[in-house]
Amino acid sequence: MTAEPVQTRTRYDGETLAALTTDATAIMARYPDPRSGLLPMLHLVQSVDGYVSRDGILFCAEMLGITAAEVSAVATFYTQYKRHPNGTYTVGVCTNTLCAVMGGDAIFDELSEHLGVGHDETTDDGAITLERVECNAACDYAPVVMVNWEFFDNQTPETATALADELRLGADVAPTRGATSVCSFKQMSRVLAGFSDGRADEDAGTGEPTLAGLRIARERGWTAPDAPSPSPDKPGETITGEPGSSADRKPTTPSDTQVGKDKKPGEDAK
Numbered sequence: 151m152t153a154e155p156v157q158t159r160t161r162y163d164g165e166t167l168a169a170l171t172t173d174a175t176a177i178m179a180r181y182p183d184p185r186s187g188l189l190p191m192l193h194l195v196q197s198v199d200g201y202v203s204r205d206g207i208l209f210c211a212e213m214l215g216i217t218a219a220e221v222s223a224v225a226t227f228y229t230q231y232k233r234h235p236n237g238t239y240t241v242g243v244c245t246n247t248l249c250a251v252m253g254g255d256a257i258f259d260e261l262s263e264h265l266g267v268g269h270d271e272t273t274d275d276g277a278i279t280l281e282r283v284e285c286n287a288a289c290d291y292a293p294v295v296m297v298n299w300e301f302f303d304n305q306t307p308e309t310a311t312a313l314a315d316e317l318r319l320g321a322d323v324a325p326t327r328g329a330t331s332v333c334s335f336k337q338m339s340r341v342l343a344g345f346s347d348g349r350a351d352e353d354a355g356t357g358e359p360t361l362a363g364l365r366i367a368r369e370r371g372w373t374a375p376d377a378p379s380p381s382p383d384k385p386g387e388t389i390t391g392e393p394g395s396s397a398d399r400k401p402t403t404p405s406d407t408q409v410g411k412d413k414k415p416g417e418d419a420k
């Protein structure tokens with residue numbers, strides 16, 4: 151289904167604007183309050199422009215009926231939203247605690263010198279944007295390098311620079327686990343906007359280091375302790391689902407009470 155573009159101040163051509171509008175309308179329809187779709191809509195904009203452009207900000211604001219300043223406030227808060235054109239590949243070196251001590255800092259320094267760019271800078275050929283990234287919950291494979299959020303485990307300065315060279319040459323590279331190949335930043339952004347590319351189940355993404363604890367626990371018959379019951383010593387304490395817990399909260403706000411009722415895309419909670 152093709153959605154009607156809203157009146158726009160953007161400079162998108164008609165075809166691009168129509169496609170963006172159709173996709174943004176689908177995103178907004180996922181939420182009781184359409185403005186909750188802003189985060190995936192910013193990824194959608196990046197899938198077209200390669201970053202959160204001036205036109206992308208205006209587009210999101212016009213679709214959601216909010217101001218460009220409100221969109222910018224969100225876009226500048228999260229590091230995954232880029233304020234200048236991103237490279238085809240974001241090469242993110244984890245320099246969080248475990249990866250750092252296992253060599254992440256050395257990998258970043260080597261890559262930075264090899265590519266001639268610093269954090270959040272892009273090579274002249276537009277191929278690679280280099281980043282320091284925080285923990286990717288892959289500490290069992292430290293030090294880890296991410297290419298457009300695909301895992302490259304147990305890296306060294308030498309393997310990471312070889313990987314970067316291959317990316318710049320346009321060679322096919324295969325992540326260590328998960329997907330079988332690396333897509334472009336724009337393609338990845340479309341997936342993050344919630345439009346599947348059908349590749350999420352290419353590989354389970356787990357391996358021996360991740361499963362080692364589970365294997366040892368099974369060998370030794372270890373199990374998790376039961377969840378504690380509410381303590382009679384703490385009469386005010388409740389557990390999820392019990393009367394008085396957050397799950398028992400009465401809906402009172404417009405967002406609670408107007409869910410699905412007479413709300414159109416772009417219409418904020420009144």
Ligand code: FES
Nearest residue numbers: 244249285286288
């Ligand atoms: S510290 Fe690097 S993945 Fe956790």
